[in-house]
Amino acid sequence: MTIDTDAIRHLSEASVSVELQTEDMTLNIGPQHPSTHGVLRLVARVDGERCFDVKPVIGYMHRGYEKLSEVRSYPQITTIVNRIDWVSGYANEVPFIVAAEKLMQLEVPERAQYIRLILTEMARISSHLVFMASYPLELGAATPLFFALRERERVLDLLESVTGGRFHPNFNRIGGVKPAYGSGSTTRKQPQDLPAGFFAETRDAMDKVKEAVDQLEDLVAGNEIILARTKGVGVLPAEVVVAYGVSGPNLRASGVPFDLRKTQDYLPYDRFDFDVITGANGDCWDRWHVRLLEIRESVKIVQQAVDGIPSGDLQAKVPKVIKVPRGETYVRAENPKGEMGYYLVSDGGGGPYRLKIRSASFSNISILPWILEGILVPDIIAIMGSLDFVLGDVDR
Amino acid sequence: MSSSPSETVVHPLQEFADRVADAVGGSAEIQFDTVKVRISPDQWVAAHVTARDDLDLVFFSWLSAIDWSNEVASGDRLSAEVEERIEVLSALSDVTDGRLVVLSTDLDKEDLRLASLIEIYAGANWHEREAHEMFGIVFEGHPNLIHLYLPDAFVGNPLRKSYPLLSREVKPWPGTVDVEAMPNQDGSDEPTTENPEA
Numbered sequence: 001m002t003i004d005t006d007a008i009r010h011l012s013e014a015s016v017s018v019e020l021q022t023e024d025m026t027l028n029i030g031p032q033h034p035s036t037h038g039v040l041r042l043v044a045r046v047d048g049e050r051c052f053d054v055k056p057v058i059g060y061m062h063r064g065y066e067k068l069s070e071v072r073s074y075p076q077i078t079t080i081v082n083r084i085d086w087v088s089g090y091a092n093e094v095p096f097i098v099a100a101e102k103l104m105q106l107e108v109p110e111r112a113q114y115i116r117l118i119l120t121e122m123a124r125i126s127s128h129l130v131f132m133a134s135y136p137l138e139l140g141a142a143t144p145l146f147f148a149l150r151e152r153e154r155v156l157d158l159l160e161s162v163t164g165g166r167f168h169p170n171f172n173r174i175g176g177v178k179p180a181y182g183s184g185s186t187t188r189k190q191p192q193d194l195p196a197g198f199f200a201e202t203r204d205a206m207d208k209v210k211e212a213v214d215q216l217e218d219l220v221a222g223n224e225i226i227l228a229r230t231k232g233v234g235v236l237p238a239e240v241v242v243a244y245g246v247s248g249p250n251l252r253a254s255g256v257p258f259d260l261r262k263t264q265d266y267l268p269y270d271r272f273d274f275d276v277i278t279g280a281n282g283d284c285w286d287r288w289h290v291r292l293l294e295i296r297e298s299v300k301i302v303q304q305a306v307d308g309i310p311s312g313d314l315q316a317k318v319p320k321v322i323k324v325p326r327g328e329t330y331v332r333a334e335n336p337k338g339e340m341g342y343y344l345v346s347d348g349g350g351g352p353y354r355l356k357i358r359s360a361s362f363s364n365i366s367i368l369p370w371i372l373e374g375i376l377v378p379d380i381i382a383i384m385g386s387l388d389f390v391l392g393d394v395d396r
Numbered sequence: 397m398s399s400s401p402s403e404t405v406v407h408p409l410q411e412f413a414d415r416v417a418d419a420v421g422g423s424a425e426i427q428f429d430t431v432k433v434r435i436s437p438d439q440w441v442a443a444h445v446t447a448r449d450d451l452d453l454v455f456f457s458w459l460s461a462i463d464w465s466n467e468v469a470s471g472d473r474l475s476a477e478v479e480e481r482i483e484v485l486s487a488l489s490d491v492t493d494g495r496l497v498v499l500s501t502d503l504d505k506e507d508l509r510l511a512s513l514i515e516i517y518a519g520a521n522w523h524e525r526e527a528h529e530m531f532g533i534v535f536e537g538h539p540n541l542i543h544l545y546l547p548d549a550f551v552g553n554p555l556r557k558s559y560p561l562l563s564r565e566v567k568p569w570p571g572t573v574d575v576e577a578m579p580n581q582d583g584s585d586e587p588t589t590e591n592p593e594a
Binding site: 058059062064066067068070071102103239240242243244245246247251256258260262263264326327328329330332339341343345347348349350351353354356358362363366367370395 | 427428429432454456460462470471474475492493494496498519521530543544547554561
C-alpha cells in the first residue's frame with residue numbers, strides 16, 4: 001500500500017483552516033478570589049481566551065448601613081461609616097460629619113479642620129500605598145509589596161498615635177475632632193491636643209514616604225513585564241467614565257482634571273498648593289501612575305499643613321446631646337477611591353431620617369461589564385486591580 | 397424659589413439653580429449649599445437629557461430615594477405629618493466646577509413606576525437596581541431589573557419605613573439585655589473588682 005504524502009499534507013492543512021467551532025464556557029471568578037479584594041464574584045462567558053457578558057455579582061458584604069443609620073444617633077454613625085472603605089477609614093467619616101455640621105451651622109475651629117485634613121491625606125497615602133503593594137502583586141511582582149507596606153505602616157503608626165486606631169479611627173466628633181489619644185482626657189481638664197512629637201514624626205515619615213515612592217517608581221515603572229501587561233490595556237474613554245460615575249484617580253487617569261478637593265469646601269484645601277494629576281490614555285498604566293503621583297501630592301499637602309497648622313481649640317461648642325436641625329444636604333468629598341458623599345435628611349432628631357451613602361467603589365466597578373467586554377482572560381485581573389476598589393465600599 | 401432658612405443674601409449657587417430649573421422645567425431650592433430641582437415624573441427622562449446635553453452635568457453621581465412616611469416600623473417618627481410618597485433623587489454633576497444638582501421627583505406609593513435613565517447615563521443601571529430592591533420602584537425600560545445586593549428570594553423592600561429592622565425586633569435598643577450588670581449596680585455592696593495596689 002502506498003501512502004500519498006501530498007494528500008495527507010493537504011488534508012491536515014484543510015482541517016486546520018476550517019474555522020474551529022468551540023463551545024462557549026461560563027467562567028466563574030470569586031467570590032473568594034484574591035484579586036477581587038474581598039467578596040466579588042464575576043460570571044463571564046468565555047470564548048477561547050476572550051470573555052464576554054461579564055456580570056459582576058455583589059452584595060456578599062452588604063451590611064445595610066443606610067437602614068442601620070436610621071436607628072442610630074449621629075455620633076454613633078461615624079463608627080459605622082468607618083467600615084465602608086476600610087483601607088481609608090478615616091476619610092469616610094469626614095463628609096458625614098461635615099454634612100451634620102452643615103445642618104447644625106457649626107463653625108469648626110481651624111485647628112480641627114487642619115487635623116482632619118492631615119489625617120485625610122494620611123488615609124489617602126496609606127490607601128494608595130495598599131494599591132502600590134497589591135497591584136504589582138496581582139500582576140506577579142511581589143517585591144513592591146514590601147516597599148509599599150513598610151511605608152504604609154509608618155503612616156498608620158502616625159494615625160494610630162493620634163486616633164488610637166489604625167483602620168477605624170472614629171476620631172471625628174460633630175464640631176471638631178476627639179481629644180487626641182494620649183493627650184489627657186476631657187475629664188482631667190488638661191489641654192487636649194495631638195500627641196507630643198507628632199509633627200516632627202510626621203515630617204520625618206513624609207520624607208521617607210517620598211523616598212519610597214521614588215523607589216517604587218524605579219522598581220515598577222521600569223519593569224517591562226508590568227508595562228506590557230498594563231500599557232494600552234483596559235482603556236477607559238472619558239465620556240464613558242463620567243456616564244458611569246467613575247470618580248477619583250480612575251476618572252483622572254482618563255484625562256479629566258476633576259478633583260473635589262479643588263472644588264468643594266469640606267476641608268480647607270484651597271490654602272494648599274497641590275496639583276491635580278491626570279493620565280493621558282486612561283489605561284491600567286495611567287491608573288497606576290496617577291495614584292503614584294498622587295501620593296507625592298498628598299505628601300506635599302501634609303507637609304504644608306503641618307507647617308501652617310494654626311493653634312486653637314479642637315472642638316466647637318456643641319450641646320451634650322446632639323440634635324441636628326431639620327434639613328437636607330449633600331456633602332461630597334474626594335476620598336482615596338473617588339467621590340464619597342452623604343445625602344443627609346434630618347428631621348431635627350438625634351439621628352437621620354434618611355442617609356444615602358454614595359460610595360466611590362460602587363460606581364467605579366459598575367463599569368466592569370463595559371470594560372471587560374471582549375478582553376483576554378488574563379487581563380481581567382490587570383483591569384480589575386487597576387480600578388482599586390474595596391468591597392466594603394461597594395456593598396456598604 | 398425658596399432658600400435655606402437662615403439666608404437673606406443671594407446664595408452663590410442661586411444663579412446656577414435657576415438656570416437648571418429653567419432648563420429642565422422644575423422648581424429649584426437651595427438647602428445648605430445643595431441645589432435640588434423638583435420635577436414631575438413625566439419630565440424625568442427629558443430633564444436628564446437636558447441636564448447632560450445642555451447643562452454639562454455629565455457625571456452621574458448617584459440615584460436613590462426617600463420614603464416619606466408617617467408610620468415607621470423602626471427609627472424615629474417624623475415630627476410633622478407629611479404627604480405619603482416616595483421621593484426619587486438623582487445627583488448629577490459637572491466635571492469642571494464641581495457643581496451638583498439633585499433632581500427630585502415624587503412618586504405615589506400605589507404606583508411606583510418611573511422611566512429608566514440607562515439610555516442617558518449608563519451608570520444608572522446599578523443605582524436603579526438598588527432603588528428597585530430597596531424601595532420597590534419599577535424602572536421602566538431597565539433591561540435587568542433584578543436584585544443587586546439582596547438574595548434572589550428576598551421578600552420586601554428594606555429601606556421602606558414600613559419594613560422593620562429585624563435585629564431590633566430580636567433585641568431592643570439599647571442593647572442592655574446582653575450586658576452584665578455594672579459593678580455595684582446589682583444591689584450588693586461587695587466590690588466586684590479588686591485593685592491590689594489600693
